[in-house]
Amino acid sequence: MRQPLVIANWKLNGSRDLLKAFADYATSQSAESATLPVAQVICPPVIFLAEAVRQYPDMVFGAQHCSEHTSGAFTGETSTGMLQSVGCRYVLVGHSERRALFGETDAQVAAKAKAIQQAGMTPVVCVGETEAERDGNETSAVILKQLEAGLEGVDLAKLVIAYEPVWAIGTGKTASPEQAQEVHALIRSWLQKQNSSVAENMQLLYGGSVKPDNARDLFSQVDIDGGLIGAASLEPHQFAAICKAAQDS
């Protein structure tokens, strides 16, 4: 039985006030949320992480990005050791925005995922095809390549994978539950070939325009164990509604 997991990816949004709004909302709901068997992780901009962990010890936090290097002349970067030292627990890797806008390669994804694991945190490795790749019937090949290359040498037992079709991110277009399930099943069958108990236990998240009104149908698919949420994670009520959908499915 896999525990549902819902991760908020705030991207370049949010503030101390938004963190407080989330914490206040959680407190106001605490009688109910204490019973929620859904793991929730907030990934705010890295500048807020240390303070967030200190101020809101009941919440779990992650980072959106890290360096694959441990130290040195890498202006603007944050190492996995630094993130771990302030209480960060998860780190997103290979998000399509990092791949497209910052040139993150599969080899870097693997190096970062290994560095995150070595620092004792959990990598959330994102994979997904573009619209052109889907239209060209290349979805399976693209996903398998991203898995093979992006997880090379990574401990599959200490990992979360998120399927995020690039065409569904921030566009309001969501993959249908069937389209999402098809790729999730592909990922799980690839994992099965590596190690069957890993495949059985791996939390596979769907991301891409998940909203309270479509979350339930997506999360009720057999291989979808939760979500990676962008825009709808910036509003405590919406995020909570998505977590509730994960709990119910």
Ligand code: PGA
């Ligand atoms: P979205 O973003 O929910 O705004 O589509 C998801 C993501 O990029 O992780």
